[in-house]
Amino acid sequence: MIELEDLTKRYGDKLAVDGLSFTVRPGTVTGFLGPNGAGKSTTMRMVLGLDAPTRGDVRIEGKHYGELREPLNSIGALLEAKGVHGGRRAYDHLLCLAQSNGIPERRVGEVLEMVGLQEVARKRPKGFSLGMGQRLGIAAALLGDPRILMFDEPVNGLDPEGIHWIRNLMQQLAREGRTVFVSSHLMSEMAQTAEHLVVIGQGKLLADTSMSQFIAENSRTHVRVRTPEPERMRDVLVEAGLRPVTGGDGALEVDGGEAPRIGELAAANGVVLHELSTQRASLEEAFMRLTAQSVEYHAYAPGADGTQLPQTPPGAAPPPGGAAPPPQPGQAPPAWGEDWKRGR
Amino acid sequence: MSTQQYEGQAAGQANWPNGIAPYNSPIPMARTHLGHALVSEWTKIRTVRSTVWTLSVMFVLVVGIGLLTAMALSGDDYTGMPLLSSGLFGLMLGQLCVITLGVLVVTSEYGTGMIRTTLTACPQRGRVLLAKAVVFFVLAFVMTTLACTLTALINSALLSDQTRPSYVSDSNFGGSFEGGKLVASGGEWLGATVGAGLYVALLGLLSLAVGALLRHSAGAITTMMGVVLLPLVMALFMAGEALKDVRDFLLEYSPLNGLASLYRIPMTEDQDATGWPLLGGLAVVTLIILGVAYALLHKRDV
Numbered sequence: 001m002i003e004l005e006d007l008t009k010r011y012g013d014k015l016a017v018d019g020l021s022f023t024v025r026p027g028t029v030t031g032f033l034g035p036n037g038a039g040k041s042t043t044m045r046m047v048l049g050l051d052a053p054t055r056g057d058v059r060i061e062g063k064h065y066g067e068l069r070e071p072l073n074s075i076g077a078l079l080e081a082k083g084v085h086g087g088r089r090a091y092d093h094l095l096c097l098a099q100s101n102g103i104p105e106r107r108v109g110e111v112l113e114m115v116g117l118q119e120v121a122r123k124r125p126k127g128f129s130l131g132m133g134q135r136l137g138i139a140a141a142l143l144g145d146p147r148i149l150m151f152d153e154p155v156n157g158l159d160p161e162g163i164h165w166i167r168n169l170m171q172q173l174a175r176e177g178r179t180v181f182v183s184s185h186l187m188s189e190m191a192q193t194a195e196h197l198v199v200i201g202q203g204k205l206l207a208d209t210s211m212s213q214f215i216a217e218n219s220r221t222h223v224r225v226r227t228p229e230p231e232r233m234r235d236v237l238v239e240a241g242l243r244p245v246t247g248g249d250g251a252l253e254v255d256g257g258e259a260p261r262i263g264e265l266a267a268a269n270g271v272v273l274h275e276l277s278t279q280r281a282s283l284e285e286a287f288m289r290l291t292a293q294s295v296e297y298h299a300y301a302p303g304a305d306g307t308q309l310p311q312t313p314p315g316a317a318p319p320p321g322g323a324a325p326p327p328q329p330g331q332a333p334p335a336w337g338e339d340w341k342r343g344r
Numbered sequence: 345m346s347t348q349q350y351e352g353q354a355a356g357q358a359n360w361p362n363g364i365a366p367y368n369s370p371i372p373m374a375r376t377h378l379g380h381a382l383v384s385e386w387t388k389i390r391t392v393r394s395t396v397w398t399l400s401v402m403f404v405l406v407v408g409i410g411l412l413t414a415m416a417l418s419g420d421d422y423t424g425m426p427l428l429s430s431g432l433f434g435l436m437l438g439q440l441c442v443i444t445l446g447v448l449v450v451t452s453e454y455g456t457g458m459i460r461t462t463l464t465a466c467p468q469r470g471r472v473l474l475a476k477a478v479v480f481f482v483l484a485f486v487m488t489t490l491a492c493t494l495t496a497l498i499n500s501a502l503l504s505d506q507t508r509p510s511y512v513s514d515s516n517f518g519g520s521f522e523g524g525k526l527v528a529s530g531g532e533w534l535g536a537t538v539g540a541g542l543y544v545a546l547l548g549l550l551s552l553a554v555g556a557l558l559r560h561s562a563g564a565i566t567t568m569m570g571v572v573l574l575p576l577v578m579a580l581f582m583a584g585e586a587l588k589d590v591r592d593f594l595l596e597y598s599p600l601n602g603l604a605s606l607y608r609i610p611m612t613e614d615q616d617a618t619g620w621p622l623l624g625g626l627a628v629v630t631l632i633i634l635g636v637a638y639a640l641l642h643k644r645d646v
Contacts (some may be wrong), residue, residue: 102374147371
């Protein structure tokens with residue numbers, strides 16, 4: 001169990017982590033989600049006692065990190081910067097860590113096998129691929145067979161097989177009664193692994209909820225209706241007690257509406273339809289909507305302020321660039337500089 | 345990950361809403377102490393190439409240059425140098441290797457991010473610094489003393505037969521003759537072996553502390569080279585009476601003078617200097633810098 005209480009870190013005049021309070025519980029995988037620069041890594045470094053909090057407190061099983069007497073048995077961590085001396089052989093790297101906690105040497109071979117690195121145990125990590133480096137970091141985290149595991153962006157650099165492997169590993173670790181705390185900036189990744197979700201943006205807590213609840217609340221479905229007679233169709237829908245809004249390209253969007261019923265309404269009133277489709281907002285969109293106000297490094301994108309979200313199927317990876325949806329047909333993107341004219 | 349049977353699982357269920365008891369490892373765990381950190385640091389220092397390289401180069405420089413000088417001098421007439429003193433030349437270069445290793449023991453961890461892993465495995469930061477200091481100091485002391493002893497033996501074997509010119513008397517030169525042979529006193533032997541080893545190991549330890557302060561390999565190595573070499577170089581260019589005090593001060597407290605004095609060829613006018621007081625001074629300075637490094641290590645984020 002990891003407990004954060006009003007945890008705050010200030011670098012100069014910038015608040016990297018701003019009053020975080022939440023608890024990471026055993027037995028489940030807790031996803032720690034936020035855009036780049038949201039403060040995830042800083043938070044994890046404070047959990048490990050590497051950075052001192054400006055204010056607030058973080059405890060592991062009720063203790064500060066520095067009070068742990070067998071730290072590798074309490075918590076194993078994979079940090080984003082892998083933290084391996086490139087010139088020390090993989091086996092020796094794990095051996096010196098094991099020795100510092102009095103862990104029997106036999107365990108080094110065990111964890112190397114567990115992550116599939118026994119072949120390169122005598123090689124220097126300098127020549128490792130990103131994925132192999134990640135596996136070595138995970139081996140180090142598992143060394144003390146810890147009750148808590150903390151992974152910072154573990155899927156970075158892994159191939160699909162590796163991603164599958166680490167997902168299963170995290171879920172298995174949680175099933176064994178361990179606390180698993182894993183950070184990511186990809187909602188789609190978390191949706192497949194985590195049962196609980198903590199979302200932060202610009203260092204502030206945005207959500208602390210179960211994954212299923214998050215999905216139920218955020219995967220908004222709406223029906224898209226395109227017709228040559230939008231005004232008439234709108235009246236029909238309003239009469240039926242629905243609340244249509246006009247979308248970006250002139251189509252009507254009906255929140256929570258059911259496509260069959262709308263189709264029947266149109267038929268009964270003799271309105272021609274060109275399109276009738278059910279749209280599901282992806283979790284990625286939900287995440288982007290939640291963090292839109294707090295993304296630190298915006299790629300310039302129309303709609304990044306939440307007015308127009310990309311239509312991607314649920315669970316799909318976000319478009320390259322994170323927050324940049326392709327411009328919608330029929331809607332010219334605002335010319336560069338309009339924000340400036342408006343703002344001043 | 346073997347499937348574990350948890351003792352007290354049923355009892356634990358009440359506390360955990362999802363019905364899973366907290367995990368307990370079957371691996372025996374020891375309460376960690378300094379011994380663990382020492383073993384770990386020993387593994388670390390012996391498993392990187394920089395240790396092997398710096399110490400090998402140091403050994404080759406000290407013994408190799410010692411051998412070459414002794415061979416060159418052995419045919420000549422006695423020049424007035426104490427028997428073991430030519431060991432200094434190789435060690436002046438060899439000490440730079442020890443300094444480099446001392447710096448790298450700490451800064452390589454900062455350079456690679458290993459320090460985060462280290463301090464996660466052992467959050468008692470003072471313990472990590474102490475273990476590093478002890479392991480490095482013992483290793484550097486043993487290796488340097490070995491190299492210096494070997495060089496002293498070579499010098500003693502090759503140079504004791506130098507011809508004593510008629511104008512040389514016992515009183516006006518550093519060396520002493522016994523039965524027509526040039527000999528070294530017990531104090532000279534001690535200074536040229538254990539003394540030199542201690543002195544260079546202390547310089548290395550000071551480098552380790554400077555490395556922990558600066559956390560940057562190039563910066564710390566440059567700083568230490570400056571500390572060792574600059575006082576002497578600056579003093580060389582200080583001519584004139586007005587600067588005499590400064591010059592004498594720089595010469596006397598130059599780290600190289602400490603080493604030269606241990607070989608009984610001090611750079612100052614005080615020809616009786618043994619180098620031991622300067623070694624003590626170096627030890628005090630090293631401890632102070634280590635103390636500052638210890639305090640900052642606790643204070644700073646890594």
